[in-house]
Amino acid sequence: MRWQGEIDHALLRRQQLDQWRDGQVPRKALCDADARLVAAAKFHGRKAQVRCPVCRKDNLRLVFWVFGENLGRRSGTACGEIELSAIVDDYGSCTVKEVEVCPDCRWSFLVRTLQAVREESES
Ligand SMILES: [Zn+2]
Structure with a gap:
């Protein structure tokens, strides 16, 4: 498996956080991750390198x-890194959205x- 076509949403993330710090956006608008997320x-996530x-x-x-x-039914589900490569092996290439989630304050953002x-195996 290899990655391709990355879109980084860091700029939007910074804008949202700036708006919150300036008081333009209430914290609850940013920290609205639902229980499922x-x-x-x-369960599936890995620890981020940065703090919330x-x-x-x-x-x-x-x-x-x-x-x-x-x-199929796997579309729209969460997974970890190892599971992801198994999914790509089994089903083929797919779109991946990487989301950061804080279980403490429920901040979440599409990063x-x-x-x-899927890389075709060499034969
Ligand atoms: Zn937090």
């Missing part, structure tokens, strides 16, 4: 969500959108 992040930008706690997690017609591409 928090559970998925805890809102509450500064050290529990921020990154989780993948996979999308694609070829995935990156990218394609996970």
Whole structure:
């Protein structure tokens, strides 16, 4: 599996956080991760290298969500890194959205959108 076509949403992330710090956006508008998203992040997610930008706690997690017609019922579900490469092996290439989630304050943000591409095995 290899990555392709990464779209980084860091600029939008910074804008949202700036608006919150300036008082233009209430914290609850940013920290609205639902129970399913928090559970998925805890179960499938890996620890982020940075602290939560809102509450500064050290529990921020990154989780993948996979999308694609070829995935059938797996489309729109969460997974971890190892599971993702198994999905790509089984179903083929798909769209991946990487979301950061803080289980403490429920901040969540779509960090990156990218394609996970199946590499054809050499024969
Ligand atoms: Zn937080």
